[in-house]
Amino acid sequence: MSPRPPARRGTCPAFLAPMETGDGLILRLVPAEGAISSGQLRGLASAATAFGNGMMEITARGSLQVRGLTAETVAPLQDAILDLGITPRLGFAIDISPLSGLDPREAADARPLAHRIREGAAGLAGKLGPKVSVVIDGGGAIGLAGHKADVRLAAMRSGADVRWSVTIGGGAAELLAEPDAAALALDALSRIAALGRRARATDLPGCPATQGDAGKPPAPLGTFPLADGRFACGIGLPFGAGAADLFAALADAAEVAGAGDLRPATERVLLATGLDADGARAFATEARRLGCLVAPDDPRAFVAACPGAPACVCAHFPARDLAPGVAEALAPLLDGTVTVHLSACAKGCAHPAPATLTFVGMDGGIALVHEGAPSGALGPALPADALAARLATLAGTPRAPGETGRGLLARMREADVLAGLCGCVKETTDR
Numbered sequence: 001m002s003p004r005p006p007a008r009r010g011t012c013p014a015f016l017a018p019m020e021t022g023d024g025l026i027l028r029l030v031p032a033e034g035a036i037s038s039g040q041l042r043g044l045a046s047a048a049t050a051f052g053n054g055m056m057e058i059t060a061r062g063s064l065q066v067r068g069l070t071a072e073t074v075a076p077l078q079d080a081i082l083d084l085g086i087t088p089r090l091g092f093a094i095d096i097s098p099l100s101g102l103d104p105r106e107a108a109d110a111r112p113l114a115h116r117i118r119e120g121a122a123g124l125a126g127k128l129g130p131k132v133s134v135v136i137d138g139g140g141a142i143g144l145a146g147h148k149a150d151v152r153l154a155a156m157r158s159g160a161d162v163r164w165s166v167t168i169g170g171g172a173a174e175l176l177a178e179p180d181a182a183a184l185a186l187d188a189l190s191r192i193a194a195l196g197r198r199a200r201a202t203d204l205p206g207c208p209a210t211q212g213d214a215g216k217p218p219a220p221l222g223t224f225p226l227a228d229g230r231f232a233c234g235i236g237l238p239f240g241a242g243a244a245d246l247f248a249a250l251a252d253a254a255e256v257a258g259a260g261d262l263r264p265a266t267e268r269v270l271l272a273t274g275l276d277a278d279g280a281r282a283f284a285t286e287a288r289r290l291g292c293l294v295a296p297d298d299p300r301a302f303v304a305a306c307p308g309a310p311a312c313v314c315a316h317f318p319a320r321d322l323a324p325g326v327a328e329a330l331a332p333l334l335d336g337t338v339t340v341h342l343s344a345c346a347k348g349c350a351h352p353a354p355a356t357l358t359f360v361g362m363d364g365g366i367a368l369v370h371e372g373a374p375s376g377a378l379g380p381a382l383p384a385d386a387l388a389a390r391l392a393t394l395a396g397t398p399r400a401p402g403e404t405g406r407g408l409l410a411r412m413r414e415a416d417v418l419a420g421l422c423g424c425v426k427e428t429t430d431r
């Protein structure tokens, strides 16, 4: 059977509106307070097995997902989640650091401002589209600079005070005190809502259509000191996904290590907080044993992959199955300057932003986009089973002194080597 065309961009799963994909419905869950207990994660894993296909995910924006539901099992899963005492976030997304209020490096705790905006926007429920988002960056150890937002607020220290830099869509930033920042954010959300549920901030009159590229912050892997003298430890799910058994084992490990709670975090990371130093080490050791990422230089941290075939009916190749081999083959180039995205069709679910190398499933093979997004793909060039070997050849190219991985790829592009190895290459300007 031929892959099905993907749903239009702008659709995504939610707690009350699971989205259909190749392996059934996906339910997305963001705990309203950002944290759940190890017992709740164990219960969620059990429910994912009972009502879904046993696969769970943590997304790039730090949402939990349960895959493989049917129309009949959605409501029982929702009931099970509520019975576990997990309160899901409903309505539009307000993203803050998972360590807000705990992080000694933050300029401001983002939670009060998030609460103020959510309360103020209560009347807009149902009027804002599902992709509209607010990002509030308190300036701590876990940056949110790489997250696209309709409204972005970033804390700035000004002497003893804190002011908030507010950006609407791609517009110029305004530096404001917290009440004025909240008022400006709410005014922007009202104006977006007035344009209809498909509107985004960039549709507002006078708002530039593109946002600047602030760069992707590193995945929050490793140990983070907390304000109370304890620690948080971030571990990564390989390509954001794992069997429910893995999530249950991580819940057990966190409990044994003495964690206070667990927080899904950006870049497909799970943070255990409230650990002492020995507990942080023990949690990381067990997570590594379970196959998870525990350090930011793990090559897998630089590769995003959607589930691909057979999980998604739109897929042209098994993206997540190929991802470990791609990460291994490209490891010499993955020095923090290179991002890689395996997208089994042009929708780009796993990494909507441009990447250094994007591999896009198309009829009969895989197309390469250099410095662009999946929508920039020209046409299939590579058979899926040749991908890892071609990339290993590419990664074996000697680098000039001081040359970064991204620099080498740009040089290979200039010299037509990328095209020689990977067939037709589309370089876009949308980075």
Ligand code: SF4
Binding pocket: 006, 007, 306, 307, 308, 312, 313, 314, 315, 316, 343, 344, 345, 346, 347, 348, 349, 350
């Ligand atoms: S990007 Fe991947 S998961 Fe998303 S619709 Fe396409 S094949 Fe499916």
